[in-house]
Amino acid sequence: MNKQEREAKISELKNSVEEHKKQIELLESQISDLVNANVCPNCGEDLDEDALFCAACGTRIIKESEVSSDKCPQCEAPIKPGMKFCIRCGFKLEESVTSTPEVPPIRKCPNCGTELKDDSLFCYMCGTKV
Numbered sequence: 001m002n003k004q005e006r007e008a009k010i011s012e013l014k015n016s017v018e019e020h021k022k023q024i025e026l027l028e029s030q031i032s033d034l035v036n037a038n039v040c041p042n043c044g045e046d047l048d049e050d051a052l053f054c055a056a057c058g059t060r061i062i063k064e065s066e067v068s069s070d071k072c073p074q075c076e077a078p079i080k081p082g083m084k085f086c087i088r089c090g091f092k093l094e095e096s097v098t099s100t101p102e103v104p105p106i107r108k109c110p111n112c113g114t115e116l117k118d119d120s121l122f123c124y125m126c127g128t129k130v
Contacts (some may be wrong), residue, residue, distance in 0.1 A: 041077070041088045062087075 001009070040045045040054035040061070051061050062078070069078045077088035085092055089119060107116040109123035109130060122129055 009130060014130040031121055036053075038049060039045060040047055040057060040059055042059040043054060045054055045056040047061060053060055062080075070081075071077065072079055072086040072089060072093065073110040074091040075089040077086055078085060079093060080127060083093055093118060107130070108114065109116055109119070109126060109128055112126040114123055116123060116127040116130060120130060
């Protein structure tokens with residue numbers, strides 16, 4: 001193979017690489033469209049953009065605006081506080097991701113039941129030491 005033939009072959013291979021890159025971009029775009037498709041999380045049927053329920057199985061469709069900004073760590077589906085499993089992929093969610101903040105218990109006087117401040121040493125109504 002002489003220099004001219006080598007250069008022609010290199011040029012041909014570079015063109016082939018560019019064509020394949022364009023094909024890869026097209027395929028990645030199609031994959032992205034499929035991944036982001038509006039489908040029922042229960043049965044996988046295609047949904048209209050404004051669907052509130054799946055026409056195939058009746059599952060209520062939860063819009064992202066209805067849920068918190070928390071997302072499933074596996075599939076990034078939106079999750080609500082209190083959910084134990086992701087509704088899209090079934091991933092078991094950690095307590096810390098879905099639990100609501102704990103509210104400290106209200107302190108009450110053991111004698112009269114009056115609600116007390118956290119730093120109270122005595123009940124202001126009956127004087128009982130708490």
